[in-house]
Amino acid sequence: MPNILILGAGRVGTSVAEQLVHENYNVTIVDENPHNLQPLADKLDLRTLVGYAANPTTLTNAGAADADLLLAVTPSDELNMVACKIAHTLFNVPTRLGRIRDQDLLARPELFNTDGFAIDHIITPAQIVTDLLKRLVETPEALQVLDFGHGRAKMVAVRVEAGAHMDGKDLATLAQYLDKIDCRVVSIYRKNKRIQPDGSTILSVGDEVFFLAARKDIRAVIGQLRATERAIKRITICGGGNVGYRLAKALENDYQVKIIEVNRERAQWLAEQLPACLILRGEATDENLLDNEQVDRCDLFLALTSDDEDNIMSSLLAKQMGARKVVAIINRSRYVDLLQGGKIDVAISPAQATIGALLAHVRQGDIVAVHSLRRGEAEAIELIAHGDRSNSRVVGRKVEEIKLPQGANLAALIRGEKVIMAHHDTVIENEDHVIVFIDNKRHIREIEQLFAVKIGFF
Template identity: 50%
Template structure:
């Protein structure tokens, strides 16, 4: 696939790295030559220096025969104009834009074919907020990722001494929780993947990925670790886009405090967040943290634009007694270094965001993609189409399907409404779709489970290099016998 990426910042660079490793034809455009040089030194791709929305630059980048444009610059307006030009001048089939301004997102008609011709608008800050919100909802989890519009969740937890399943075989899980079904998709032990079997023994410190119906998450987590107390008191370091969004979501149900050093930002936050305590000061001010009872905080979220500040603030908060700390860290090397540092969860914004883009780049009927383990693994939701004559999966038991190495099927959701029915619905139609979604059946995969047409299949791919083979497995082939 020929893809033009506009913008070589954190998001653009991470996307370029992921896509270039999959044998795509990638061109990256940016105004800053040094950014492009760094990419070219380590990746097989083309670069063009210039304005992302200038027609001549777009021609140099190969827009005339590109399959997709990813407009990921830091300017919403540049991204919108680029998508409009890609549609009107080059008839580019797929156009994706990064949009940060809420006003644009609240008026989806802006993205229609009659206006800026954006097929999909991605808001990294909104994605990050939802991601952190899930971690606060399930405080013992390292990751909580939704599939099938929220029917199924993939959860990563660290197995801790005291959990009923520690030191026991996985097949005993059903005996401990007989009234619910779950599947362990993968285990990472000392950063090495283990494809789980019934005889696999869970050890203390294992990072366990399990798939379950979203309503069963807490019960399964309780088998792997002592359940953490629910979160009530939240302190947020940084009142920028992400900190502000998170406070908006949490302030009705939690006690929320924001520390922000810019007095003008504080004034704006005070006017808009009526149930949040706004504190003017430095997030690494030890006296301020102590005076605001940091030791009583259930969770401390370091969400400033300065990753070094986030690291220092999170480490200080943990040392001073905060029960759990989360830090936003852009550089993947820093994320790796934070393991066992005292920071409970280090989040790479680009890695969290990339899954939303990959679902549009993947071949076949890919509905959802989540990037895992800093891009080394993926979890995918694919829709099974065709019949026994044209599909390698429909009508077959899971044990009969030749899955690529290091790949497991975790769950199937049956009876979901088609993915293209959600736009421009009347209130009555929305009620009908919601009823259909509620009735959809969650089936945890076992060896004798048969995949049916239109099933949503959730897979865990330990080795990202196997993703293309997974996609091909689900593609409909009229010549397949």
């Protein structure tokens, strides 16, 4: 069983630790603050250690010499960098991941190679969340948008709207509406309960439908599940921190973007950095400010501050005042489950969004991407199939021959530039990127073993 050493028991470290323990990894987590560790020790089967992450004695006591992977996610970039370097130099930890937030550091990739701070993979939560939000802006009807094969295929979650073509229709009808377009519905959630989709499944208003299709076909599929389609033009961002700034920077040339920022100095800096955006200094929970700025004409309101309560209240207020769609960052995962799909259209947990990037390096096998779905209930994985029929359990076989665990769905293949929806007679070839949907994470190991190449291939 792989040994995972996590440095930093903040939101990201804690979320990853919980996930890995549930998947039966051996986890040790280190933090300077015992109050951060005690709740984990009380409820999870893991080892905790109070200490400084970049101290060789601390790392020795934490078992760095036996660690298969080190994840440095303390609040300090410098501490994460030094810890990774020590783990490499003194303990030869095979894989080292470090969270880095400073843009100036990220602009110098030579700092992180083996001769530098020896970080194999850099994790930047703010950029991961920004990319997620940008995909939601580009696909405004969606609850979640995930990329596979460098964006060649996408998995999209959409809630069925009253009056849509597919409202009250069975899934077999979808193919009739989508002439010559192939897509795969991998899961349906109705009142938070999963329904295993087949051709006879009838869709109802409010159903959360996860489908997979080639990038060029996404809009056509959404058009069958939604009755209305309005482009996003006017965007209001509450909070000009790391995520708010990054997102505005990515959107300012294509949309009308306003940022509400409470801090005077930060607002001034944003105005200098984002000349195409309108920067407003004030509280996003100020009803008069929202009214004066015509929030009722806003197509998308994004609450992106670091304060959950401010994000919740400003989102609810904006929605009540007429904002078409509201999205809020919520750090407390239980809040996400309470708020998603109510007055707040989309609630995002940064920790959950970041976990996928980390798990891609933890999982066994040649895994390109891991995406957490439904606030961690399910997962979509992109794996590369290797070998041939003699040394692989999947290569050279039809989908109907592959023994997938219950609740797993081999949804599609990416072969070169081509996206192929998986049917019962589809044959998997060497080097295919295979997209698998898993509704129960207890079966993750079975999927990893299924795609593992038998000894002798290499």
